[in-house]
Amino acid sequence: MEDVCVGLGRVLGLAGHDLTRVRITMDGVELEIDWARTSEATPVRVEGPVSTRNDGEEEPRSDTHTVRSPLVGTFYSAPEPGAEPFIKNGQHVEKGDTLAIVEAMKLMNHVAATVSGTIVEVHAQDGQPVEYDQPLVTLSPDSTV
Helix, strand or coil, X not given: CHHHHHHHHHHHHHCXXXXXXXXXXXXXXXXXXXXXXXXXXXXXXXXXXECCCCCCCCCCCCCCEEXXXXXXXXXXXXXXXXXXCCCCCCCEECCCCEEEEEEECXXXXXXXXXXXXXXXXXXXXXXXXXXXXXXXXXXXXXCCC
């Protein structure tokens, strides 16, 4: 039976994501598997909403722009563990640049800058759970003059 289980493990590893049923009966033991695997994490670009809402936090400065989490998930400051972070305090970013990733349900949602400017503060730490509309990054927008 052990050889069958090892062989079955290899077959299941090669079967892909859409395996829906395998049934094996041997020596009075029945094994049935019926599932669809989830797909690999797929990056999705989401522009973070900008809000001046004040839910008990400090009054935002009028000369800053706050990028908030577009969804509940886990905040990541870099594209992968050990990599350089997307942004640092004092760094200049352009509209559309990735500021961070919020992972939700194995989807990596890129949070993009909605304006060009200089990073004033990164509010979340790498690996930290974040809530919908939670401030992630504050930046000082470029002047439009």
